[in-house]
Amino acid sequence: MIVDDQALIAGTLAGRNEDFEVLVERHQRLLYAFVFRQIRDQDAADEIVQETFVLAYRNLGRYRGEASFKTWLHQIALNQCRARFRQHRGRREIALEDVPEVVLGSSAADPSHDPINLERHIARLPPRQRAVLTLRIFSDLSFKEIGTIEGISENSAKVSFHHAIVRLKQWLRGDP
Secondary structure, eight states: OOOOHHHHHHHHHTTOHHHHHHHHHHHHHHHHHHHHHHHOOHHHHHHHHHHHHHHHHHTGGGOOSSSOHHHHHHHHHHHHHHHHHHHTTTOOOOOGGGSOHHHHOOOSSOGGGOHHHHHHHHHHSOHHHHHHHHHHHTSOOOHHHHHHHHTSOHHHHHHHHHHHHHHHHHHHHTOO
């Protein structure tokens, strides 16, 4: 029997920590995939996912249920990613797109189907487009849920997604 998130939240609030463990197991993988695509660093993504669940646990009593628990978690994670970006703003790091192809490897047959190439292009997207794209494709959230997370309308989420897709197609074709 699969217990829904709301019942697990109620159980956690009633003192059953094992219910929160089920929530973590249920959402951890998708949340990590989303955070990694934002941060592009495995260790930082692990930290942010852990921080997200700690914050969710501490603030579970404030969860109002207006959005799904999955949406609420993604919103916390996105805020943690943005905080990490602000914190590391002045540091000099080498951008992934500046790393020579020979180091990353490439697909000789068709570079547009190279997953590393696609990930590099996703990383180049502006933050909002990258967030909307990864929330939609990799976290399977609706545009309404994405709008809630981003603090924008559902239509704005759709427009950001469209712009991200158009930009990715251009880059994968080799257009500037």
